[in-house]
Amino acid sequence: MKELQLLLKKFFGYTSFRPLQAEIIQRILRKEDSLVLMPTGGGKSICFQLPAIYMPGTAVVISPLIALMKDQVGGLVANGIPAAALNSMMPEEERHRIKQLCIQGKIKLLYLSPEALVGELHWLLPRMDISLIAIDEAHCISHWGHDFRPEYTQLSVLKEQFPKVPIVALTATADKVTRTDIVTQLKLRDPEVFVSSFDRPNLSLTIRRGLNKKEKTSAIVHFIHAHRHQSGIVYCMSRNSTENLAEELSSYGIKAVAYHAGLPPIQREKAQDDFINDRVNVVCATVAFGMGIDKSNVRWVVHYNMPGSIENYYQEIGRAGRDGMKSDTLLFYSVGDLLVLRRFAEESGQKDTNLQKLNRMRRYCEADICRRRILLSYFGEENDQDCGNCDVCKNPPQRFDGSILVQKALSAIFRTGEFVGMNMLINILRGSEKTEITEKGYDKLKTYGAGKDLSYKEWKEYLYQMLQLGYIEIDYVNAGILKVTPLGRKVLFGEQKAMMAIYKEPEEKTYFRRKDSKFKYRPIKPIQSASVEETLLDSLQQLRKQIAEREQTPAYIIFSDDSLEDMVQKRPVTLEEFSEIRGVGEIKLEKYGKVFVALIRFVLRLPKDR
Structure with missing residues (x-):
């Protein structure tokens, strides 16, 4: 050895x-x-x-x-x-x-x-x-x-x-x-x-539930601006979604391209090449994109739609942080996605297996316990410690007695004859005056307007919790209408309390969309810092980029982000010290050692004869 x-x-x-x-x-x-x-x-x-x-x-x-x-x-x-x-x-x-x-x-x-x-x-x-x-x-x-x-x-x-x-x-x-x-x-x-261990502790895991198209776009724009100048992938379920989202993000001044199997080969290759060589930071893609990417500095992955299985999800988030450095993942989960994926599973040649996998994925999205423990358990790896790096661990749910809130929802479902979906139910509870409500006579129900005190978003989140807790279920065969479960009946008739997690609205800044090519969005200025570490890292990244452009090769092939971070920590000022950096073999030491050492000396303002 x-x-x-x-x-x-x-x-x-x-x-x-x-x-x-x-x-x-x-x-x-x-x-x-x-x-x-x-x-x-x-x-x-x-x-x-x-x-x-x-x-x-x-x-x-x-x-x-x-x-x-x-x-x-x-x-x-x-x-x-x-x-x-x-x-x-x-x-x-x-x-x-x-x-x-x-x-x-x-x-x-x-x-x-x-x-x-x-x-x-x-x-x-x-x-x-x-x-x-x-x-x-x-x-x-x-x-x-x-x-x-x-x-x-x-x-x-x-x-x-x-x-x-x-x-x-x-x-x-x-x-x-x-x-x-x-x-x-x-x-x-x-x-x-x-x-091997399936644990990827460098990846943060976050789920957001029940957002509509406009809300998802806003959340993605905020997420990308929080990861300024970093590479990332947004996975979408359909080809049209990739193109529409890429166009939408571009209107906010974000360099984004679409990628899917239906594009002409030349367009696909250009999108991939631009992403690999950091000419574009964001790719909106179907799952056709990813297996062919060996890019080590992808810092985030967003799922615009829920994947059909935990295997798919794990494979796709794995494209972030391949170099072991801190990276983030975000998944949007909705009942709409669930209905589409369920139809796909039922029409597949392996209906039972695919439905079972989809159900495990759904439970992962709806969980209020450490997400990493659920992932590891799926692959047969047990862990008795919470990870501290998922949305549940970072914001442990605060509970309250939500029995009355649940009773309002379940009562409304019963009074419609268990014949409404989630959106219609929320409109009934909030006393909406939409035509479809009045036409069906739902405005005459005793529970009409019983939940006016909560916003649409709040009701949607609490209904997802009721699904997760088993008080209601979705009738997939019947266009996704909601049914009350036996456990839900116990809460409805006061035989059992319903402890719910308090919903907190995520804080997000607003970004201006560009009206045309002359109108630019407001840039987010990076924090001004006198930190030598930040200055050195920025200088090393610029040098790496110039070398990559000269050699017409992706920047991460020259040195990974992990190698640059190691240079910042160890600050090698001799070739011997530089040879100890992670990812520096003989060829790279000979090829790039002198110029990187010279740059580090310059940033640290060291005399040449030190």
């Missing part, structure tokens, strides 16, 4: 392994199969990249997206590791050149899509000395996984054709059924299953 640790420092700039990495690498070196479950940003790539460098021959890496392969290969080459990818978009001459290098043993890692692999099974691969086979995003092979891809099912031939080559399958999320299916589909031989 000493030799491997030297290679880890030389090529990747790290002095020690993360949990499970060493054990997985040793198993590969013994030519044994493995299944690795490790969260995004947990260090999965090192598990096969390091043994690929150490072992004779070429490692074959199966990856689902061209963009992901391009990102990984770019990072490896930047670290001085001979790596390449074969894909259908490349000129034939370039493909031929790479194949020859592989046959000559001059490439240490070759990235292929599943389709490309099948095409090379009988010509290129038999002519290569294959050291190991790594299957990234392995959950794609399973029908039970959250992102099944039919082309992945062809990978079962690998074990048959290369029985002596170790296979390592890697994924960030897979429940027990999916794990078993991956092992069966790939025909792995006596594999050891490595399950």
Whole structure:
């Protein structure tokens, strides 16, 4: 392992392994199969990249997206590791050149899509000395996984054709059924299953419930301005939503682009390239975007709509904070999303499984206990401590006796014959004079206007709590109308108290929309600080950006945010000190060491001969 640790420092700039990495690498070196479950940003790539460098021959890496392969290969080459990818978009001459290098043993890692692999099974691969086979995003092979891809099912031939080559399958999320299916589909031989901790303590977790379209836009604008100059992704359920939201955010002076599978390839590639290279800070995207992103400095992820499962949600929030630094996540949850997702689940080929997963996701959104504990429990990892980094932990709910409030709502539901949805119920309680209320005679009900003292938002929040507490339920078959449960009847008839959490309106600033291209929104001025740390970090970021532009490569490939933070903390003023920075290997020390050390000396105002 000493030799491997030297290679880890030389090529990747790290002095020690993360949990499970060493054990997985040793198993590969013994030519044994493995299944690795490790969260995004947990260090999965090192598990096969390091043994690929150490072992004779070429490692074959199966990856689902061209963009992901391009990102990984770019990072490896930047670290001085001979790596390449074969894909259908490349000129034939370039493909031929790479194949020859592989046959000559001059490439240490070759990235292929599943389709490309099948095409090379009988010509290129038999002519290569294959050291190991790594299957990234392995959950794609399973029908039970959250992102099944039919082309992945062809990978079962690998074990048959290369029985002596170790296979390592890697994924960030897979429940027990999916794990078993991956092992069966790939025909792995006596594999050891490595399950890393799913805890990502650097990610904050926040849920906001029942906001309408206008309120969500306002909340997102506020959220983005609180993360000024930081990269982030907004996930939307539909293609139209991505385009509409990107346009809306742009009207507030936010650089945002849309990304979805229906856009022309050139437009998609440009959106992704602009995001990776920090020309655009915000991407509004469907789930088509993300798996191909290896960008380490994504600082936040917003879900405009609720995902259909905890696996999807966990995979998508995992795109924030891959470098281990503090990052934020925000999810908007509504009954409308729930109805749409339920319809999708019922129309899928796996109705029962998908409905069960959706129900677990709903319970997560409605919970008033530590969210991280719920997430970890879902993946079979128990934790007896609250995280302190989710909205529930940061603002523990204050309780009050809400029995009368609940009785008003349940009584109104009963008096309509249990035939109204949430919006109609709130309008009845607040005494709305809308035509649909008077036409149906709801203005004659005894409970009409019984809740005038509460705002629309307050009623909506309290009704979500009633759903969570089991006093009411949604009749999904009947257009989402509300029904009173047996437990709700006990509260209605005074047999049981209903303790509710006090709703507090989030404080948000107002931002002005630009009327046209000449009219700019009011900028938020950063806090003026004499802090050396802030000055140094800003200077390092500017230098990194200039180098990235010159080399036409993403800034995080030069150095991650984590590396820059380490420079700020340690303030290296010699090349020897700079070599101790996290993420600084031999190649980067030689390439960038002098200029970064010179900048640090300048900011710290140190004499040249110190």
